[in-house]
Amino acid sequence: MDSSIDSEAEDFVHTMADAITAPLPRECLPCYLDRMLRDLQCDGSLRLTRNYRDATAPRATALEHRVMNGGGYCDCEVLMNVFIPHDEHVMPCGGVRRGSTQPCSLWSRHRRGMPWF
Numbered sequence: 001m002d003s004s005i006d007s008e009a010e011d012f013v014h015t016m017a018d019a020i021t022a023p024l025p026r027e028c029l030p031c032y033l034d035r036m037l038r039d040l041q042c043d044g045s046l047r048l049t050r051n052y053r054d055a056t057a058p059r060a061t062a063l064e065h066r067v068m069n070g071g072g073y074c075d076c077e078v079l080m081n082v083f084i085p086h087d088e089h090v091m092p093c094g095g096v097r098r099g100s101t102q103p104c105s106l107w108s109r110h111r112r113g114m115p116w117f
Contacts, residue, residue, distance in 0.1 A: 021048070023055050026094070028104040031093035032085040033075055042076035051073055053101065060101045070110060083107045 021040075032052050040048075046064055049072075053063045061072045071081030083103050094104030103109060 022078045026095035028096045
């Protein structure tokens, strides 16, 4: 096979993957993770959390540290341990300003010492 066709195909796949995993405009981190993890398996890392940060809030350099301090050592744990949905219906996202890593109005941040109900 021609290497230029291989290169074009690889570029196309990367472009499509980037488009599929891109955060939506004004989408908050927990809504983004909830949407992504409905179709993708957690790979045991903060890959999607990093992707969100890089795309929407690149100056939030302490995001990984903050979610890990809350018990989010991988993307699915961020949803289980760091953010609490107010309702089982978390779509569509309530929206946040660009550059924010705070949850929208559909979620609360779980604080250590808070009881789970």
